[in-house]
Amino acid sequence: MAPLRLTFACGDYDRTRALAEGTVRPDGIEINYLRLPVEETFFRMMRHREFEVAEMSLSSYVLSLGSGGPDASPFVALPVYTSRMFRHSALYCHADAGITKPEELRGKVIGTPEYQLTACVWMRGILGDRHGVPFDSVRYVTGGQETPGRIEKAGVDLPDSVRISRIAEDATLARMLAEGEIDALCTPRVPSPFQAGDPRVRRVFPDVVAAEREYYTATGIFPIMHVVVIRRDVYEAHPWVAQSLYKALLAAKNEALDSLYDTSALRFMLPWLTPQLEEARALFGRDYWSYGLGGGNRETLETFLRYHHEQGLSPRRYRPEELFAPEALEAAVI
Structure with missing residues (x-):
């Protein structure tokens, strides 16, 4: 056969x-x-x-x-x-957003290409469990990271406790982060301003390897x-x-x-x-x-x-x- x-x-x-x-x-x-x-x-x-x-x-x-x-x-x-x-490296912030440690993300505006991205589900959970930042303590904006117009690939029906909105159709999350229009960005792909060495953008966890090792040692989760x-x-x-x-x-x-x-x-x-x-x-x-x-x-x-x-x-x-x-x-x- x-x-x-x-x-x-x-x-x-x-x-x-x-x-x-x-x-x-x-x-x-x-x-x-x-x-x-x-x-x-x-x-x-x-x-x-x-x-x-x-x-x-x-x-x-x-x-x-x-x-x-x-x-x-x-x-x-x-x-x-x-x-x-590990996705601690997926969290970026604007240098002047007043974020010197992950706990200070509470109350901020965080961009994400899609709310349902696996990497972002993980990081929202980790921030809530280990850093005192419940998922509903921040405001989210979604849209294209490097090019405008990205949409959720799968439909999501979220509770009212999730404060979320879309960015303008001609905007990108990477530019908004660099300009300080959003405080932080959670994304699986390295944003272009960080790749280019723009001093206005840095990681929330400055020593990513140390943070991820500590997380694994404490939880056993890869x-x-x-x-x-x-x-x-x-x-x-x-x-x-x-x-x-x-x-x-x-x-x-x-x-x-x-x-x-x-x-x-x-x-x-x-x-x-x-x-x-x-x-x-x-x-x-x-x-x-x-x-x-x-x-x-x-x-x-x-x-x-x-x-x-x-x-x-x-x-x-x-x-x-x-x-x-x-x-x-x-x-x-x-």
């Missing part, structure tokens, strides 16, 4: 490259791998369901569950975390940003694809993780790649980019799902198991 051909839209990652290059092949599946920027993948999948399989923002996926619960979503997720990242989803019609027609894809994605990730420790030549253009890898393993453990619900992932997802619900983005607090195809949570072979 001919293999099932599926298009998989995803970023260009070391942890998925074996699928893109065909050195790891899912059982019974032929992959057409599209390397796309994450914003494009998310938009096209959320709005138009263009791909059979795609990387997706964790927040957008949870939004897709809606009030109907997991079975109402047009997607089914796999516990595969193509992106994980934030999950993205998951992999299967379009529901594909999953319902071929339930076996969940296990096949999960096994292949896990094998690809493990292959990439092992190759990082090849000291014959640096795999990536980072001068201290090897000692940084050893340092990460000493802090996080050997499998610091684990998939599934083990290795602290359950607690990480529980925290995110609490934040998502508290911030008005989901009608109830989901359990981690509800997010994923059950076939991908059960090992066929021990």
Whole structure:
């Protein structure tokens, strides 16, 4: 029987490259791998369901569950975390906004390209839990960061406690931050004024690595940003694809993780790649980019799902198991 051909839209990652290059092949599946920027993948999948399989923002996926619960979503997720990242570096402020520590964000105006961005859900939750800045203690403005007109890729129906408005159609958050028209900006992408060394823009956490290490030491959380989803019609027609894809994605990730420790030549253009890898393993453990619900992932997802619900983005607090195809949570072979 001919293999099932599926298009998989995803970023260009070391942890998925074996699928893109065909050195790891899912059982019974032929992959057409599209390397796309994450914003494009998310938009096209959320709005138009263009791909059979795609990387997706964790927040957008949870939004897709809606009030109907997991079975109402047009997607089914796999516990595969193509992106994980601490996001203390995602908070920027205007130099004259009177913000010398994160606690001083309370009462300020914070820009964000989209309210529902996973990175911003995480940082709003962290600010509330650890810095005395509840999500509803600030005012939000949304819009394009570098070019005007960005809209939420997924519809959001927020409670009245969230004070939020859109910026002018011809405005950008990057310029507003540099000019002091907003106090701060929460964004996954480095804003252009900061890249250019504009002294009017700086990070809220000046020593990002120290702040993120302290956060991990205190919480054990390495934030999950993205998951992999299967379009529901594909999953319902071929339930076996969940296990096949999960096994292949896990094998690809493990292959990439092992190759990082090849000291014959640096795999990536980072001068201290090897000692940084050893340092990460000493802090996080050997499998610091684990998939599934083990290795602290359950607690990480529980925290995110609490934040998502508290911030008005989901009608109830989901359990981690509800997010994923059950076939991908059960090992066929021990």
